[in-house]
Amino acid sequence: MNELVLALAVNGLVWGLIVALIALGLSIIFGLLDVINVAHGDFFMLGTVGGLVVATSTGSFWIALAIVPLIGLILGAVIERLVIRPTLRQASLTIVTTFGLSMIIQEVVRATYGAQPRRMAAPIDGTIPLFGINYEIYRIAAAAFAALFLIAFFLFLNRTKLGTWIRAVRHDPETATSLGIPVTLVTAFTFALGTAMALLGGVIAAPITTVDFRSGVDILPVCFMAVIIGGLGNLQGTVAAAIMLAVLEGVVTSFVDPTTARIASLVIMSVALLVRPHGLFAGATR
Amino acid sequence: MTASGTALSLSGLTKRFGGLVAVDDVTIDLESRKLNAIIGPNGAGKTTLFNLITGEIAADSGRVTFQGRDIVNRKPHEIVRSGISRTLQIKSVFGGLTVGDNVRAAVLAHERIMTPFRPVSSYRAVAARSNDLIEEVGLSDHRGALASSLSYGDVALLEMALALAAQPKLLLLDEPVCGMGPQETERTVAMITGISRHTDVILIEHDMEVVFDIADFIMVMAQGGILATGTAAEIASDAKVQEAYLGSPEDD
Amino acid sequence: MTVSHARVLGLTVLVLALIAVPYALPALGANFWVNIIAEILIWSLLAASVNLLLGYLGLLSFGQSLYFGFGMYGVALSINAWDVGFWSALAIGMAAASVMALIAGVLAVRLTWHYFAIITVVFSLIFYFAAMSMKWLTGGDDGVSFTPPPVMNLGGYKLLLTDPTAQYYVILGIVAGCFALMALIVNSPLGLSFKAIRENDRRAALIGINVYRTRLIAFVLAGALAGVSGALFAFFGRYASASYMFYHVSGEAVVWAIVGGASSLLGPLFGAGALIIFRELVSNAWEHYLIAVGVITILVVMFAPRGIAGSWNDLLHKAFMRRSQGADPNKPAAVIEEPR
Numbered sequence: 001m002n003e004l005v006l007a008l009a010v011n012g013l014v015w016g017l018i019v020a021l022i023a024l025g026l027s028i029i030f031g032l033l034d035v036i037n038v039a040h041g042d043f044f045m046l047g048t049v050g051g052l053v054v055a056t057s058t059g060s061f062w063i064a065l066a067i068v069p070l071i072g073l074i075l076g077a078v079i080e081r082l083v084i085r086p087t088l089r090q091a092s093l094t095i096v097t098t099f100g101l102s103m104i105i106q107e108v109v110r111a112t113y114g115a116q117p118r119r120m121a122a123p124i125d126g127t128i129p130l131f132g133i134n135y136e137i138y139r140i141a142a143a144a145f146a147a148l149f150l151i152a153f154f155l156f157l158n159r160t161k162l163g164t165w166i167r168a169v170r171h172d173p174e175t176a177t178s179l180g181i182p183v184t185l186v187t188a189f190t191f192a193l194g195t196a197m198a199l200l201g202g203v204i205a206a207p208i209t210t211v212d213f214r215s216g217v218d219i220l221p222v223c224f225m226a227v228i229i230g231g232l233g234n235l236q237g238t239v240a241a242a243i244m245l246a247v248l249e250g251v252v253t254s255f256v257d258p259t260t261a262r263i264a265s266l267v268i269m270s271v272a273l274l275v276r277p278h279g280l281f282a283g284a285t286r
Numbered sequence: 287m288t289a290s291g292t293a294l295s296l297s298g299l300t301k302r303f304g305g306l307v308a309v310d311d312v313t314i315d316l317e318s319r320k321l322n323a324i325i326g327p328n329g330a331g332k333t334t335l336f337n338l339i340t341g342e343i344a345a346d347s348g349r350v351t352f353q354g355r356d357i358v359n360r361k362p363h364e365i366v367r368s369g370i371s372r373t374l375q376i377k378s379v380f381g382g383l384t385v386g387d388n389v390r391a392a393v394l395a396h397e398r399i400m401t402p403f404r405p406v407s408s409y410r411a412v413a414a415r416s417n418d419l420i421e422e423v424g425l426s427d428h429r430g431a432l433a434s435s436l437s438y439g440d441v442a443l444l445e446m447a448l449a450l451a452a453q454p455k456l457l458l459l460d461e462p463v464c465g466m467g468p469q470e471t472e473r474t475v476a477m478i479t480g481i482s483r484h485t486d487v488i489l490i491e492h493d494m495e496v497v498f499d500i501a502d503f504i505m506v507m508a509q510g511g512i513l514a515t516g517t518a519a520e521i522a523s524d525a526k527v528q529e530a531y532l533g534s535p536e537d538d
Numbered sequence: 539m540t541v542s543h544a545r546v547l548g549l550t551v552l553v554l555a556l557i558a559v560p561y562a563l564p565a566l567g568a569n570f571w572v573n574i575i576a577e578i579l580i581w582s583l584l585a586a587s588v589n590l591l592l593g594y595l596g597l598l599s600f601g602q603s604l605y606f607g608f609g610m611y612g613v614a615l616s617i618n619a620w621d622v623g624f625w626s627a628l629a630i631g632m633a634a635a636s637v638m639a640l641i642a643g644v645l646a647v648r649l650t651w652h653y654f655a656i657i658t659v660v661f662s663l664i665f666y667f668a669a670m671s672m673k674w675l676t677g678g679d680d681g682v683s684f685t686p687p688p689v690m691n692l693g694g695y696k697l698l699l700t701d702p703t704a705q706y707y708v709i710l711g712i713v714a715g716c717f718a719l720m721a722l723i724v725n726s727p728l729g730l731s732f733k734a735i736r737e738n739d740r741r742a743a744l745i746g747i748n749v750y751r752t753r754l755i756a757f758v759l760a761g762a763l764a765g766v767s768g769a770l771f772a773f774f775g776r777y778a779s780a781s782y783m784f785y786h787v788s789g790e791a792v793v794w795a796i797v798g799g800a801s802s803l804l805g806p807l808f809g810a811g812a813l814i815i816f817r818e819l820v821s822n823a824w825e826h827y828l829i830a831v832g833v834i835t836i837l838v839v840m841f842a843p844r845g846i847a848g849s850w851n852d853l854l855h856k857a858f859m860r861r862s863q864g865a866d867p868n869k870p871a872a873v874i875e876e877p878r
Contacts, residue, residue, distance in 0.1 A: 030652075034652070036652050036655065036656070038789075083836055083840075086840045087836075087839050087840055090839070090843060092596075092598050092651065092652070092655070093598075093796070093839050093843065095598060095600065095652070095655055095792075096598075096792055096793065096796050096835065096839055097835070097836050097839050097840075099789045099792065099793065099835070100793070100831075100832040100833070100834075100835030100836040100839075101832065101836065102832070103828050103829070103831060103832035103835070104828075104829050104832035104833060104836075106828075107826045107828040107829045107832070108826075108829060110826065111825070111826040111829070217786075221660075221663055224656065224660075228656060232652075232653075257671070259667050259668075259670065259671040260671075262667050263664055263667050263668060266660055266663055266664045266667070267664060269660055270645070270657060270660050270661065270664070273649065273653060273656065273657050273660070274645055274648060274649070274657070340744070342740075342743075361743075361748075362743040362744060363743050363744075363746050363747055363748045363749070366743070366744060366745065366746040367746050371744070372744060374740075374741075374744075378738055378740060378741045378744075379738065379741060380733070380734050380737035380738050380741060380742075381737055381738065382733070382736070382737045383733060383734070383737055387730060387733070390730065391730045391731060391733075391734040391742075391745065391747075392745040392746075394727045394730060394731070395731065395734075395742075395745045395746040395747045396745070396746055398746075399727045400727055400728050400731060400752070401726055401727050401728060402722070402723050402726050402728040402729075403719075403722045403723065403726055404722075404726055404727070405722070405725045405726060406725060406726060406727055406729075406730050407725075409727070445741075448741065448744075448745055449744075451745065452745060452746055
């Protein structure tokens with residue numbers, strides 16, 4: 001019994017790391033553009049579909065892992081230019097534009113890829129014994145990938161010039177402009193990066209989930225929970241909350257049904273929003 | 287009841303933002319029927335003091351006594367209803383509404399009229415009082431104009447009408463002539479002195495010429511505390527005040 | 539002719555056209571469309587509830603499906619459990635939605651801006667998941683069906699919803715009544731305080747408006763409207779289902795309100811009408827018509843943020859140039875103020 005709980009906790013951790021990657025994309029977009037991207041879950045879904053399609057057509061999952069996030073980067077840049085930037089003046093209405101975007105993405109995928117949910121073979125076969133059950137090796141690998149990309153993201157943000165620019169624009173766009181930082185470009189790149197992270201999360205998750213045009217609808221609330229509980233725009237908080245929520249949900253699910261666990265998370269999220277709109281992990285500075 | 291001669295009494299009023307003490311243990315009685323002015327360098331805590339008085343931010347400690355009652359940390363709308371109105375440093379009106387609707391909204395709020403089904407236009411007394419207020423501030427020609435289409439000086443006048451709609455006993459003015467040209471300044475100063483004959487006024491102002499010209503009593507703030515108080519002549523010759531103004535040229 | 543004359547004329551034409559629907563459309567051989575128009579009328583109330591908050595208070599609710607669902611279940615469950623009459627069931631549906639809106643609103647209206655949008659959608663998700671799992675009560679996805687009682691029972695004569703014409707007029711009457719009440723409210727002192735808060739909530743508090751309480755009143759009113767919409771939809775479909783509590787229903791209502799024109803009273807009717815008619819015309823020929831709906835939504839936000847009704851008003855102003863002094867039709871009527 002205890003071992004099963006541990007196994008479920010590990011499973012939660014795997015999901016938590018992947019969700020953290022996706023939620024981080026949502027969080028940087030919110031922090032810099034003030035855009036609540038309702039289509040973010042659909043970008044994840046595009047990642048799973050893209051992963052499956054590219055992997056089957058090229059025969060290699062690893063090519064998909066390399067190419068699909070790059071496609072996401074380009075797609076994000078195009079969407080930012082065509083849809084987001086022209087509507088930024090009415091920040092509240094971006095929820096509506098991205099809702100429209102969500103409809104378009106889902107329907108385009110349904111029209112091209114189809115409505116039939118599919119499963120994808122894991123690129124790494126085999127299982128290892130873990131807390132008394134045989135655990136798929138790929139799941140461990142997926143967690144490792146996600147963790148690696150999370151570290152890479154924070155290194156990028158803190159150690160590169162572009163990363164510094166992003167932090168500067170997030171902090172104070174006016175000062176950033178006066179310092180000669182190309183704010184428009186940085187904004188566009190941030191949206192593209194956030195989108196690419198959702199697609200990346202999708203590719204990594206594709207072998208351990210169902211590839212379905214509706215899957216974005218399921219993951220969106222989970223990402224929002226991580227972003228809200230971690231604090232809107234608080235990146236480290238988002239990662240911590242994503243992992244914590246997934247592990248908790250994994251463990252709690254072994255005692256109660258998943259719906260009750262989901263409702264409990266949503267209630268926690270409401271409380272977090274009402275009591276600490278900047279998140280449970282917010283320090284005095286933000 | 288406190289002495290009828292007190293417009294507003296602050297005692298030990300304190301507000302901290304993180305490590306910064308924005309308003310530091312301010313204690314003062316401001317007399318009624320005098321035009322009181324608060325001056326001080328930027329960051330001295332003047333606007334924060336106003337925000338504490340009107341309940342827009344919560345005080346950490348201290349009391350604000352108005353008409354014999356402690357009103358500290360009451361809700362802003364309750365404080366307005368108790369008789370304190372204010373204008374803001376960045377002039378604040380209802381941009382998307384007409385001048386008439388702006389003032390009618392304020393008059394209705396003052397009369398506590400929130401009925402859901404009767405048209406606004408059917409309230410004769412409200413319309414009459416709104417028109418009086420619009421006339422009083424000299425905006426009769428702009429009654430139907432959207433507030434967002436007014437000139438800066440006219441917005442300030444409209445804001446004054448909104449503040450007066452609540453029939454305040456005490457009016458707080460935050461930099462009323464800031465950003466105005468000479469003519470607009472003159473018009474506004476005349477209006478303020480006119481109002482101060484029947485309503486207690488406390489104003490924050492950077493324009494020393496205006497302050498020394500019209501204020502009966504001046505309180506100088508620096509770093510959240512009271513640096514000096516007195517008449518214009520006393521303040522002008524105060525060494526500490528000169529140091530505060532001339533000694534800190536960076537003026538953060 | 540002035541703008542207000544043109545408006546009265548337009549409204550008269552609209553009302554006459556809606557009254558003529560059950561006779562005119564079958565005469566044209568389009569019986570099927572009577573029910574579509576009825577459906578539009580019902581959904582326009584849900585869009586109107588979004589509009590009341592967005593257009594008049596500047597609050598974007600993404601959770602109106604919750605109150606719609608309470609309206610639906612209020613009707614279905616009360617009829618099944620207590621065998622109540624039509625009007626009682628309608629009242630129970632509306633009351634259930636209002637009480638739920640009061641409870642949610644007490645918390646939700648403490649927040650504004652994006653935070654308000656998120657908390658409203660979170661509340662609706664909580665009850666969506668709960669309703670989906672409480673199958674013994676709600677029937678979950680499959681829902682609960684019921685037999686609608688007669689609308690009126692006058693000395694042996696029964697007015698039944700099974701007669702499509704009678705059903706249409708009952709729906710039209712109730713929807714028109716709701717819009718008439720809304721028209722009274724937005725022009726009343728309460729409505730003016732809504733608009734004052736939309737324009738500048740800080741100044742609203744500084745003229746003595748209790749901003750929190752006023753927002754709460756509007757939130758409950760919007761909940762009641764959504765509740766009536768849900769109740770009517772339950773009567774129309776003879777069932778209630780938890781699937782209508784999902785946030786996509788709220789999202790659709792937001793799209794209708796924006797396409798129709800937020801801050802214009804009849805905008806939601808035009809928005810719901812245009813997009814539902816579009817769906818009916820296109821969905822048979824093109825399965826993936828939602829792509830077009832998404833594109834239309836984005837284009838409207840981009841190029842006509844005041845929607846159909848706003849553009850129509852601008853057109854009237856341009857056509858007659860007899861506008862009230864100073865009112866600038868090119869200026870968006872402050873669709874949303876940014877509180878940052």
